[in-house]
Amino acid sequence: MAPGQVHMAAPVCLIENMPDGKLVVNREAAELLAGICQPVVVVAIVGLYRTGKSYLMNRLAGKRKGFCLGTTVQALTKGIWMWCLPHPYRSDLSLVLLDTEGLGDVQKGNTQNDSWIFALAILLSSTLVYNSIGIIDQNALENLHYVTELTKKIKAKASSGEDTEEENSAKFIRFFPDFIWALRDFTLQLEIDGHPITEDGYLEEALRLQEGDTQQIQKFNMPKSCIRKFFPSRKCFTFDRPANGKKLHKLEHLEEDDLEEGFLEPVGRFCQHIWETSRLKTVPGGQVVTGRMLEKLLKIYVDAINSGDVPCLENAVLALSEIENAAAVHEAISCYEELMGKQLVLPTDTVDELLAVHAECEKEANAVFMARAFGIMQVKKFQEDLELQLKQKKEELFERNKQVSFDRCNDVLVELYQKLEDGVHMGIYSAPGGYQCYLKKWNEMVEEYCSVPQKGIQADKALEEFQKSKETVAKSLLQMDRALTAQEKQLEAQRAQAEAAQLQLMLLEQKQAQLEQMLEDEKRSHHEQLQLLWEKMEKEKKMFEEERERAILLKLKEHKLLLKEGFQRMAREMEREIQHLKEEKNSFPWEQALSIVRDLIPVVLSLKMHSGSTPKRSKK
Template sequence: MASETHMPVPVCLIENTPARGLVVRPEALQVLSKITQPVVVVAITGLYRTGKSYLMNRLAGQRRGFSLGSTVQSHTKGIWMWCVPHPCRPGHTLVLLDTEGLGDVEKGDTRNDTWIFVLTILLSSTLIYNSRGTIDQLAMDQLHYVVKLTDHVKLKAAPKESEDELDDSEKFVLFFPTFIWAVRDFTLQLEVDGKEISEDEYLEEALKLKAGSSRETQCYNQTRECIRQFFPDRKCFVFDQPACKKDLVRLEDLRDDEINPEFRQQVEKFCSHVWEKSPPKTVPGGHIITGNLLGKLATTYVETIRSGVVPCLESAVLALAEIANAAAVKEAVTLYQDLMAQRAKLPTESVQELLELHSQCEQEALELFMAQAFKDGICHFQADLISQVEKVKAKFCKDNEQASHDKCKAALRDLSQDMEKRISDGVYNVSGGYQLFKGDQQALVEKYWELPGKGVKADAVLQEFLQSRKTLAESILNTDCSLTEKDRELKSEQEQHERAEQERAVQRQKEAGERQKLQDQLRSWEEHALQLRKKLENCCEKQLEEHQEMIRHKSKEEAVLLKDGFCDKAIHLRMVTSRLEQEYGSTRSRLTTWINIMVSVLLGLVFVIFRFRTPRFF
């Protein structure tokens, strides 16, 4: 179980070395592959030696774990990961990512700093930026990596189709995490113009833009504009110094009573917020990421970066969808197979009984598939699910018939033992023997029908049994001295008529079973089409909600800009918002058509699969 994932210490998720560059570590992927729960991914970034690891250890509920170090050297290299049970969300795993300190002067080559920052953003659902002192221009300059995001991430693989199309950066918010600025060793009073302000208000004050068009003003505004644009959901926490300077080198060993009480309270408040408010990691459309998928996502991004290509967000989601949908098919088929094996008591009394059981198990398997599947490429995978489930169902039907056949054969073998002895003793080779034989055989048939649990082949096996005695019956009929030639002819005709009627009854039963199977298949397809429609409608609603949220963020930012007197920037944002609103309207109508097309595609794929497998049904 994912909840039993035990990591006593963190492991390196993405290694960063001068010789190999960025590499995903297989031992970390192995840990993530076992986590099938949704993950809440909290990552921290910032300059090296600013105490990032201490906060992450506290979020893990531990004093030790991520390396703190005690010198001016950077300890954390690459991105390190610690997976722990989520303290506030049952059924979720908290994944903590501690990143290599930015701006380490010992590295010499700092090209990977930006990629570490980009990966931290793309993998997390909450991003913590850790800095010291105050949020001043120096702190903003140290966060210059955010300005480079537009050069290192793209939304779509295809270039813009027209000049009116929005820049990729306008929609980065769909993929980006919530943002927390943690200010360490904060010594100022939280007030503006003599009025006390909150930590969040302090951050917003620091993010205010300067008026003017000079190069200096543009540099001042650039990082602030990026933060406001990319991270509309943001929060701030300030922390006093945790202890006196001489004790900082052994911070993780200090008892609670040796740590600054104010700092302890601030850390508790910070941890409570992160635990309670940090959302699960998702990708656009509301698809929740599990630990296994997080590992796949990290691998996709790192391999893209290593190949020299800028990571494409939509391509990464498509690659993830391929993996998730294939896994969803496999799990759903396994669930169906397990449920049928647990619940099916073979042989069943009728085909209908087995089909009803199949319907229940298929429904549960379909629900599992829909819960895990991404809408991207879902039709082909759902068609594959239908095909695989149908194969398993066909095997259960075959096994059901075989179980019934074997049980009925065994029953007739036991019931006919007395008659077999009479035949071998010549009891029926006398005058009146045919009538005696027919009476004994009728009594055997009546006992046979009284036996319970014979299953779907009861008629067919009995017909085989009676057919196997055809020659014997004719021989006894011919040797019965008490019958005239005319009697023999009448008995023979009656015998043939009975056998023909029995054969017709068996054929009618077989055809009825085939009709039931066809009706069940059609029912199954209708249910699959209905569930696909519900899934796509749900995904589209989430997509539209995300779009509306993006519009609300833009409108809110526009109002702030107008209030602060930045009319030109507000007008530009109004144009962006208008295009988003137009896009929202066209998207809503387009999605309805798209859903109908996807349902038709599914039914078309299924028809092709079964047209060649069972042509007599069509």
């Protein structure tokens, strides 16, 4: 099983339908769904109860058993059940099957509940299968009345203003699933006026609108018109009865040889079509949805329904992007810390060495963030947070590197000085000429200290601090040395003071150089962040435009069909929908945002980072 996949042995209830009409997300099922890190293909099936939906979904899972099959007039599936499996053709995808509670159960009593189940199936799926018995006649279309209520059950935008019908249709088509009508127990010959037609041709003929403007004709056309508007990508499969007589009651136990060829052949084509052509689940903007993202969307939609609100795509995607982007920052920081822990050994000999490892780990962390983050209007905010946290991590490591270096150097100095300290305590350097002897030993100690490897960037600083701590000893020995005249003592004191001043100047210059290295690294980091943001915006813009172009092509197909059928007024309405989709490009500030980022990149590159620095001083 590929990483990020979940292979469930059997379906579980994902959404429980409570007696009071409330919908409850099953925690165990939600956790399983959240464990899928791969993009998902989501196939949901809806339809009247006792029409064989569950058996068809079991075939999609490649199993005979799984979703519960009933053999009585009582509806068995309650709420929405889920089965997560590896995609049969692509190891980088997961297949999520959703079997919904049968619509129209006379024992339920709450028809609004059916409407919400239907709406959730649309919101969650990338392919929607509508399962019915017999032929597509007016009665079958009226049973699909839920599609006429979709604009009341789903909002595309959070704006308080009322959108026109054309705007609603244009928005819905961009996230609605592909539609498949599965006709069960179909026994008619597929022909019209003696000419054979395809299953898809039969569906289109059944959806042909009746001419006229009377109220009766408008009511007749309403479900057809809604299906054509909201599901321009549609397909039909017809199935014979799977078996005869009492065999139907034990369908899940039957071998392939016991099933009718008129059922097996279309079932094979149906499964093959879904496995080969079903699109990835996406949200408006073209962002591909993973299992863990779908779990969050599910909770957002159910919470909205239970609170009495209409699920809003814009709000849901915004809330999802906030959750995902925050998680992306956390994941990126964890990646950075893990990589730095493996690759960085403190203390480093130079600042450049530390910054080189930091830059490499930062690059990986940014890649992790960008791979998960989405929603360009939100990404920038979270990217800035990540940039700030990575900068803080770098500064903390810089300070830790200095401290580790200083502690190591101090330990080395203490160990090397031990012989001198023993000599001082024994009075060896208190005799005439003792100071010069002490000074010689001190210089030998410093030479040995300088030859010790891997001391880090605080070698000179530690030496200066250690030298300061021993100044009292040296001065005392100098004053006690009776072999030196007063003038020689004064000159020696001045020499020692000059050496200390020179060492301090060198440390100041080192500090300045380190500061400039850190500032230069900030410039590099900021430039890379802007470059990544620009690339992310370009990618999301491309996904948005591909999604929009797909919607336009589907609408153009429907427009052509309307013109062919002679519905000029409806064709003009469709033209307005197409125009609205074309104008959507200007409703997103892509070009303005891209222009700002594109202009910032060369500005950052040309910046002279002098903030907080001081002019260099030359050695004298």
